Amino acid sequence: MTSKNFPEPTVGALVFSSNNDVLLVQPAILNGLWAIPGGHVECGETITRAVIREVKEETGLDIFDVRFIAFQECIFDAAFSEKKHYLFFDFFCRTNSSDVVLNGEHTGFQWVTVTEALDLPLHEYSKQLLCEYQKGSDSVFSRLLLFDYYRNSPDSPRIK
Numbered sequence: 001m002t003s004k005n006f007p008e009p010t011v012g013a014l015v016f017s018s019n020n021d022v023l024l025v026q027p028a029i030l031n032g033l034w035a036i037p038g039g040h041v042e043c044g045e046t047i048t049r050a051v052i053r054e055v056k057e058e059t060g061l062d063i064f065d066v067r068f069i070a071f072q073e074c075i076f077d078a079a080f081s082e083k084k085h086y087l088f089f090d091f092f093c094r095t096n097s098s099d100v101v102l103n104g105e106h107t108g109f110q111w112v113t114v115t116e117a118l119d120l121p122l123h124e125y126s127k128q129l130l131c132e133y134q135k136g137s138d139s140v141f142s143r144l145l146l147f148d149y150y151r152n153s154p155d156s157p158r159i160k
Helices: 049-060 114-118 123-139 140-144 147-152
Strands: 008-017 023-027 038-039 064-075 083-092 104-113
Touching: 008 049, 023 049, 038 049, 049 064, 049 083, 049 114, 083 114, 083 123, 104 114, 114 123, 140 147
Parallel strands: 008 083
Antiparallel strands: 008 023, 008 038, 023 104, 064 083
């Protein structure tokens, strides 16, 4: 019997402090690049519960005002160490604390403005999310959200 590979659902969080700085972490596996906290969705877990859990596990922070903001897809991208198909469900959220306690997955963290974040060496998918977030209502994420994938994918059905 052959095993099948399936896409892996993951979550990411734009965590904002009370003064509107965003949290970036430096995952050990990304060789110095900065990214947003996040990780895999566990079987039986909603994506909202997954992002709350992942942020807590990776940073020690409790988050609130958790809102889904974007979907991104990564198919066998060289930006990752393993050849996989990832589905990224990205969220906006807030925290009342700036006291980050990292687990062993990250080598550093920083609170920065979105503009400052975009001047840092960012992981490609975190950078795309922050760029679109900065655009506000002009973002393809806010205008098209999931439908943008279908419009731009050559092998997907067209939505009229």
